[in-house]
Amino acid sequence: MFKGVLFDLDGILTDTAxxxxxxxxxxxxxxGIPIDRKFNEQLKGVSRNDSLKLLLEKADRVGEYNSERLQELAxxxxxxxxxxxxxxxxxxxxxxxxTLLKELKGHGIKVSLASASKNGPLLLGLLKLNSFFDGIADPEKIAFGKPKPDIFLLxxxxxxxxxxxxxxxxxxIAGVQAIQSSGAMPIGVGKTSELGDKLNIVPTTEKLTYDYLVSKWEDLFKVV
Known part of the structure; x- marks a missing residue:
């Protein structure tokens, strides 16, 4: 039986995207670097600094800014x-x-936040979800952001x-790849066309029930 659930924030707990x-x-x-929603897809699940780098790379302007100015922009x-x-x-x-968080708490399953957002604690407070989280991974304390596994390992x-x-x-997709690399079992929320076909996917968070998580975990260890 799984002992912990690691939640992304943006797009999972609420819509901050x-x-x-x-x-x-x-x-x-x-x-002077216009972006559209298509480009924005590349930024989902990516840290603030890495997102800024992608934005500047889009216009081939990474070398224009020193570290101090980059921090100002971020x-x-x-x-x-x-x-x-x-x-x-x-x-x-x-x-x-x-409902899922209440069920996990009731069954003694630990819950941790694995978000690239430095505003994770603030958002949990605004959403009144603090009491359900036993841990929050600080993205400032990892070497690499998603799709590397660091945030989920922490x-x-x-x-x-x-x-x-x-x-x-x-x-x-960056988050799914990070989960897979960490060794945890990924569950995606969205579409197979966007997240891949090598994991369990639900169309909406309403389908993320405790019973669903248990059934998929048991499926993982079934002997064929």
Whole structure:
């Protein structure tokens, strides 16, 4: 039986992806690098600094900025984002998530946050989900962001569970790849065309029930 569940945040607990897009779009306009939603797909699940690098690479302008200016741009984007999300509340938690968290807690399963967002603690507070999380992986304390496994390995470590004993839940391909590399069992939320066909996928978070997680975990270890 699995001992822990590692949750991504954006697109799993709530929909902050739209605000990230708007914040990156606003920053892009200010520095003369327009972006659209198609380009924004590359940024999902990716850390702030790595997203900024992708934005600058798009216009072949990475070499124009020193480290201090890069940090200023990243901070500027985050300030836009924070202003946009300040009204998020418990009513914005995705369908099925609160029930799942209650079920996991009731069965003694540890829960940890594995988000690339440095605003994870803030968002958990706004959503009133703090009490359900036994650990939060700090993206500042890892060497590499998604699709490397570091954030999921840290999330598992923070709840004293091996990654191989955990289920990871993601909605972005970079996150799915990170879960797979960590040794945890991935469950995707979205479409096979976007996440691949080598994992279990549900169309919406409403399908993420405790019984569903248990059945997929048991399927993984069935002897053929």
């Amino acid at each position: 739209e605000y990230h897009y708007r914040a990156w779009k606003k920053l892009g306009q200010e520095i 901070t500027c984007k985050n300030n836009y984002y924070l202003e946009m999300i300040k009204n998020i509340g418990p009513e914005d938690v995705y369908p099925g998530i609160l 999330a598992a470590k923070n709840i004293n569970v091996r990654a191989e004993e955990c289920i990871g839940i993601e909605d972005a």
